[in-house]
Amino acid sequence: MEIVLNRLTKVFVTKNKQETRAVDNLDIVIPSGKLVGLLGPSGCGKTTTLFMIAGLHKPTSGRILFGNEDVTKLTADKRGIGLVFQNYALYPHMTVRQNIMFPLENLKVDYDEAVARVHEMAKLVGIEDQLDKKPGELSGGQQQRVAIARALVKKPRVLLLDEPLSNLDARLRLQTREEIKRIQRETGITTIFVTHDQEEAMSISDEIVVMEKGVLQQRDKPQEVYYNPENLFVAKFLGSPAINVLRGEIKQNKLYINGEYFADKKAKDGQYEVGMRPENFKVSESGVSVKVVDVDIIGRDTIIRFQLGDQTARALVDSETVESIKNIKLAIKDEKILLFDIETGKVVKTK
Numbered sequence: 631m632e633i634v635l636n637r638l639t640k641v642f643v644t645k646n647k648q649e650t651r652a653v654d655n656l657d658i659v660i661p662s663g664k665l666v667g668l669l670g671p672s673g674c675g676k677t678t679t680l681f682m683i684a685g686l687h688k689p690t691s692g693r694i695l696f697g698n699e700d701v702t703k704l705t706a707d708k709r710g711i712g713l714v715f716q717n718y719a720l721y722p723h724m725t726v727r728q729n730i731m732f733p734l735e736n737l738k739v740d741y742d743e744a745v746a747r748v749h750e751m752a753k754l755v756g757i758e759d760q761l762d763k764k765p766g767e768l769s770g771g772q773q774q775r776v777a778i779a780r781a782l783v784k785k786p787r788v789l790l791l792d793e794p795l796s797n798l799d800a801r802l803r804l805q806t807r808e809e810i811k812r813i814q815r816e817t818g819i820t821t822i823f824v825t826h827d828q829e830e831a832m833s834i835s836d837e838i839v840v841m842e843k844g845v846l847q848q849r850d851k852p853q854e855v856y857y858n859p860e861n862l863f864v865a866k867f868l869g870s871p872a873i874n875v876l877r878g879e880i881k882q883n884k885l886y887i888n889g890e891y892f893a894d895k896k897a898k899d900g901q902y903e904v905g906m907r908p909e910n911f912k913v914s915e916s917g918v919s920v921k922v923v924d925v926d927i928i929g930r931d932t933i934i935r936f937q938l939g940d941q942t943a944r945a946l947v948d949s950e951t952v953e954s955i956k957n958i959k960l961a962i963k964d965e966k967i968l969l970f971d972i973e974t975g976k977v978v979k980t981k
């Protein structure tokens with residue numbers, strides 16, 4: 631089921647009348663059956679957006695549509711959503727079976743049907759052999775699977791996940807995110823996944839929505855957001871190591887950094903913020919000699935930190951291509967160089 635957010639806005643007013651515009655005029659379409667990552671730094675309004683979709687926060691203005699139905703004024707229990715939090719929120723005194731079954735008791739689902747559904751869900755999330763344990767006897771990853779099973783057992787129209795992996799250690803995080811992806815694919819349920827972790831969002835999402843200060847920055851497929859960011863914020867937020875952003879000048883289709891020629895770039899003459907991803911540099915005889923600050927070999931890859939006038943940048947290159955760190959020449963292709971407007975930070979289309 632498609633979800634439409636139409637000019638959705640939430641302004642919090644504190645007791646001393648201070649206003650926080652947590653979500654500002656958000657216009658987004660979440661396509662039916664897709665997993666969409668809601669991504670942005672802490673405080674950008676992700677959770678507030680999710681809670682408005684869930685019916686836990688009342689929007690200040692704007693509308694929320696589930697398919698053709700306007701749910702803006704519906705209470706949470708009438709929306710048909712499954713919600714999973716970062717802290718799992720399982721009942722510690724109940725068994726896994728009882729935890730998963732709990733939402734069905736409220737719905738007065740027939741007992742045999744409820745037992746069958748609990749088994750179906752436990753199987754789906756891969757914990758069918760853990761049903762008689764208490765949550766405290768499970769690993770964090772298993773507990774999060776129970777929380778997902780409990781959210782899905784009601785057959786919701788939408789699955790909402792709020793930082794579901796942030797309490798897990800690195801290995802479990804990786805494993806559980808693959809599980810979530812599989813479960814989402816198998817059920818085909820429209821899913822919104824909140825995270826501040828760009829790598830997590832990139833790996834799990836069909837589409838990413840990037841937010842900053844309550845405002846939508848970009849919504850697109852992960853690789854589009856990565857390779858074709860619409861502004862400097864998005865460019866800097868995605869990618870590790872981060873994109874290099876240097877002040878540069880284009881003169882007659884050549885890029886100069888600190889007055890020195892660096893690469894060819896077809897664009898209008900002028901000053902720009904120049905974005906170059908570390909992995910887009912190549913060590914090449916046809917490149918420009920750079921002043922190396924330091925070199926860090928991490929197995930197959932090498933990070934070269936180099937100086938361009940008073941600015942430093944990083945290149946991530948194949949270790950085998952670095953013969954001598956004394957004389958490194960780096961090249962970057964025209965289409966890999968991104969130009970941003972100095973005033974607005976918006977990308978300048980050069981094609």
Ligand SMILES: Nc1ncnc2c1ncn2[C@@H]1O[C@H](COP(=O)(O)OP(=O)(O)OP(=O)(O)O)[C@@H](O)[C@H]1O
Nearest residue numbers: 642643650652671672673674675676677678679826
């Ligand atoms: N109940 C509230 N009352 C007042 N201000 C709030 C309330 N909830 C959130 N805010 C403010 O709204 C803004 C957005 O908060 P929100 O929790 O949506 O951000 P977030 O992107 O989910 O952040 P995080 O990743 O840290 O959870 C923040 O400035 C926050 O301080």
